[in-house]
Amino acid sequence: MDVLLDIPVLGFILQFLVYLVQVIGSGHIAPIILGLATPIALGALCGVMNERSGVVNIGIEGMMLFSAYVAFMTALFVHQAFPAEPGALFGATPALIAGVVAGIAAGMLISLLHAWLSISVRADQIISGTIINITALGLTSYLNRLIKPFDSAGTFQSFRPPAGLVNLPGIGWLLEMFTAVGPIAMSVLVLVIITQVMLFRSRWGLRTRAVGEHPKAADTVGINVIALRYRNVLIGGVFAGLAGAYLTLEATGSFQNNMTAGRGFIALAAMIFGRWTPLGAFGGALLFMGSQAIGVAIRLAPPSGDLGTFLAGIQQAYPSIYNNFFTGLPYLLTIIVLAGVVGRSNAPAADGKPYEKESPT
Amino acid sequence: MKARLRSYAGLMLVPALSILLALLVASVLIIASGLVGTEKKVNLLLPLIAYRSLIVGAFGNFKGIANMVVAAAPLMLTGLAVGVGLKAGLFNIGATGQVLSGGLAAALIGMQVADAPVLIAIPVAMLGGMLAGALAGFIPGFLKAFTGAHEVVTTIMLNALIQLIVSGLVNDVFRAPGFSFARTAPVGSAELTGLGNTTLHLGVIFALVCIPLSYWLLWRTTVGFEIRAVGANPTAAFYAGMKPRRMMILTMSLCGAFAGLAGAIEVLRLGYYPAVFGTGIGFDGITVALLGQSNPIGIMLSALLLGAMRAGAPLMQIQARVPVEIIDVIQGIILIFLAAEIVVRKIFRLRTAGVGAGELQTITRTYGEKVVG
Numbered sequence: 001m002d003v004l005l006d007i008p009v010l011g012f013i014l015q016f017l018v019y020l021v022q023v024i025g026s027g028h029i030a031p032i033i034l035g036l037a038t039p040i041a042l043g044a045l046c047g048v049m050n051e052r053s054g055v056v057n058i059g060i061e062g063m064m065l066f067s068a069y070v071a072f073m074t075a076l077f078v079h080q081a082f083p084a085e086p087g088a089l090f091g092a093t094p095a096l097i098a099g100v101v102a103g104i105a106a107g108m109l110i111s112l113l114h115a116w117l118s119i120s121v122r123a124d125q126i127i128s129g130t131i132i133n134i135t136a137l138g139l140t141s142y143l144n145r146l147i148k149p150f151d152s153a154g155t156f157q158s159f160r161p162p163a164g165l166v167n168l169p170g171i172g173w174l175l176e177m178f179t180a181v182g183p184i185a186m187s188v189l190v191l192v193i194i195t196q197v198m199l200f201r202s203r204w205g206l207r208t209r210a211v212g213e214h215p216k217a218a219d220t221v222g223i224n225v226i227a228l229r230y231r232n233v234l235i236g237g238v239f240a241g242l243a244g245a246y247l248t249l250e251a252t253g254s255f256q257n258n259m260t261a262g263r264g265f266i267a268l269a270a271m272i273f274g275r276w277t278p279l280g281a282f283g284g285a286l287l288f289m290g291s292q293a294i295g296v297a298i299r300l301a302p303p304s305g306d307l308g309t310f311l312a313g314i315q316q317a318y319p320s321i322y323n324n325f326f327t328g329l330p331y332l333l334t335i336i337v338l339a340g341v342v343g344r345s346n347a348p349a350a351d352g353k354p355y356e357k358e359s360p361t
Numbered sequence: 362m363k364a365r366l367r368s369y370a371g372l373m374l375v376p377a378l379s380i381l382l383a384l385l386v387a388s389v390l391i392i393a394s395g396l397v398g399t400e401k402k403v404n405l406l407l408p409l410i411a412y413r414s415l416i417v418g419a420f421g422n423f424k425g426i427a428n429m430v431v432a433a434a435p436l437m438l439t440g441l442a443v444g445v446g447l448k449a450g451l452f453n454i455g456a457t458g459q460v461l462s463g464g465l466a467a468a469l470i471g472m473q474v475a476d477a478p479v480l481i482a483i484p485v486a487m488l489g490g491m492l493a494g495a496l497a498g499f500i501p502g503f504l505k506a507f508t509g510a511h512e513v514v515t516t517i518m519l520n521a522l523i524q525l526i527v528s529g530l531v532n533d534v535f536r537a538p539g540f541s542f543a544r545t546a547p548v549g550s551a552e553l554t555g556l557g558n559t560t561l562h563l564g565v566i567f568a569l570v571c572i573p574l575s576y577w578l579l580w581r582t583t584v585g586f587e588i589r590a591v592g593a594n595p596t597a598a599f600y601a602g603m604k605p606r607r608m609m610i611l612t613m614s615l616c617g618a619f620a621g622l623a624g625a626i627e628v629l630r631l632g633y634y635p636a637v638f639g640t641g642i643g644f645d646g647i648t649v650a651l652l653g654q655s656n657p658i659g660i661m662l663s664a665l666l667l668g669a670m671r672a673g674a675p676l677m678q679i680q681a682r683v684p685v686e687i688i689d690v691i692q693g694i695i696l697i698f699l700a701a702e703i704v705v706r707k708i709f710r711l712r713t714a715g716v717g718a719g720e721l722q723t724i725t726r727t728y729g730e731k732v733v734g
Contacts, residue, residue, distance in 0.1 A: 058513055113697070116701075117697075117700055117701060121700070121701050121702075121703055121704065123700040123701065123702075124700075126452055126513060127452075127651070127700055128700055130452070130454065130513075130647060131693065131696040131697055131700055134644065134647065134648065134689070134692060134693045134696060135690070135692075135693025135694065135696070135697060136693075137644075137689065137693075138686060138688075138689025138690040138691075138692060138693045139689075139690050139693065141686045141689060142390070142684055142686035142687055142689065142690050145684040145686050146394050146397055146684055147397055261521065262517055262518065262520070262521045265513075265514050265517040265518065266518075268514055269514055269518075272514075317533075318529070318533040318534075319532075319533065320528060320529045320532035320533045321529035321530070321532075321533050321534075323529075324525035324526070324528065324529040325525075325529075327525055328521065328522050328525040328526070331518040331519075331521045331522045331525075332518075332522060334514070334518050335504070335510070335515050335518045335519070335522075338504075338508075338510040338511075338514060338515060339504045339508040339510045339515075340508070
């Protein structure tokens with residue numbers, strides 16, 4: 001092994017991989033990866049819900065941003081009106097729970113706009129999504145300037161799994177990944193599995209896929225295409241709203257303008273990477289955001305040897321480029337994966353095509 | 362001639378009514394702003410005060426008009442960067458990144474020619490900006506044509522990436538010594554200085570020339586015909602002997618060049634590239650293109666409108682205490698009404714046939730599909 005590690009470039013890459021495996025297995029990095037992947041995975045679930053029934057949703061970004069704002073402000077108002085001590089479980093307070101509920105409601109409200117524009121008005125769906133992104137960015141920036149909140153309702157706390165569980169050899173890091181996190185991140189795996197099973201094993205799922213592939217045939221056998229699309233877009237809004245609430249109430253405890261920073265689009269790419277399946281999209285989210293966690297890992301547990309010297313040298317000479325490199329990795333990976341995957345995957349056949357019932361003549 | 366005029370009127374009717382409705386809806390938000398502001402009371406006249414100061418700020422005196430034109434010039438270019446793409450069925454929302462790369466290139470080239478004569482320095486720096494912008498547009502065009510990766514996702518990712526690359530370069534590599542914040546060295550004679558005591562500068566002419574130029578390109582040349590044919594139906598264009606892939610790459614590069622020029626103008630106006638170059642002109646370009654129905658004349662008019670809002674907004678913030686961000690909200694609401702054309706027609710009981718929005722239907726069609734040719 002040591003001989004291999006001494007080969008000039010390849011050895012260096014090997015050193016890096018060995019370091020990654022070590023740090024994910026022991027450095028408490030796994031829960032951070034899940035945390036970073038949570039909004040992406042939830043956004044991708046929103047995308048799956050929409051596109052499996054034939055509605056393209058580019059507006060996930062805007063839905064998340066608007067929900068993040070509404071969730072934050074609702075939690076703040078409730079917190080100021082009814083201050084409460086953090087609960088025993090996840091440090092939950094009435095304010096935080098109200099915030100999550102409001103965030104989900106906000107996500108559904110915006111998705112109703114998208115549903116109306118793209119299903120009823122039959123506007124171009126990508127334009128509709130873009131308009132939602134522009135409006136959400138403008139509206140939240142405007143409101144954020146108008147009502148400058150200096151206070152915060154705090155955040156949900158991560159669960160602390162017993163040390164015995166985390167230190168289990170082999171699978172300890174995996175258990176830690178899904179338990180040493182807050183409630184919304186913890187619910188992601190559950191939601192992904194439920195959606196996966198429902199989509200492929202339930203009557204609703206069969207109908208959704210039928211409407212997404214061939215709405216006319218679905219209509220012929222008595223499925224209400226319009227109603228089903230409306231319902232699915234609204235359920236998608238629930239996921240986007242939860243993602244927004246995660247950003248302000250679990251990840252940061254504050255709201256910044258444009259804090260989604262392209263996450264809605266990374267979510268779309270994760271969905272395409274996962275070939276429009278919830279489980280695949282979740283994998284894509286972990287992959288994309290795992291790359292960003294490398295930067296965190298290196299900061300928490302700097303590698304030793306040549307690798308460490310090399311990285312420290314770069315950080316010394318080019319601090320901004322060094323930091324931006326890790327921040328930018330998910331975006332770069334998204335482009336590469338999208339370019340490599342799209343050609344070999346098929347979107348639902350009726351994706352993006354508005355349905356118009358023909359009048360019987 | 363008369364029929365032509367009428368068709369132009371039909372083209373402008375829905376956008377104009379959308380603007381009107383958006384201003385009405387936004388006035389509700391403005392009244393609400395008075396409620397949480399310093400005075401904490403409902404003032405039903407506040408929207409009127411705000412809109413009046415907006416108009417006075419933009420048209421009140423020659424300085425204001427100059428500010429408006431200077432704000433509109435880069436918006437015309439980013440509007441073209443989105444609008445020409447729409448003609449080819451491509452939705453270029455990467456103007457932001459293309460603006461940044463064009464801006465940095467112009468600043469770096471401007472540094473090199475800082476001592477050259479003005480008439481050489483400015484065009485050379487602008488050309489550099491256009492080339493860098495074209496490169497930033499080429500990448501998503503190439504990816505779309507040969508891998509099918511949709512430009513909406515790739516351009517957004519590139520916006521974020523270019524932002525990170527550019528700020529990294531300015532902070533670590535091109536940082537000029539002797540300044541308290543990270544910025545590049547001055548561009549010297551490439552700087553677009555204001556005429557007289559206004560902000561009017563030479564770059565405005567470059568932007569204005571691009572409007573008839575793109576009109577000529579789209580409707581009077583073979584390339585323009587092919588761009589529009591690919592936009593209408595790439596498969597049909599392919600079987601008619603055109604090369605949709607090549608056209609997509611060419612169009613995206615062209616769009617990038619427009620946006621790059623916009624970035625060059627903004628940076629040369631400043632005289633250097635700041636590490637934090639926050640500019641909304643890329644995103645405003647989307648509004649400008651959609652509001653202008655991706656027609657060059659329409660783009661010019663919408664850019665002037667948005668430029669007026671941007672130029673007048675600071676005075677509005679001072680006089681009516683309405684945050685300048687209301688402009689972004691108004692943009693969004695205008696676009697919602699524009700997309701919901703049917704609703705606008707119902708409200709005003711219009712009977713004229715819809716025009717313009719039809720070609721926008723083609724963008725979603727290519728989503729997730731490979732391109733032939």
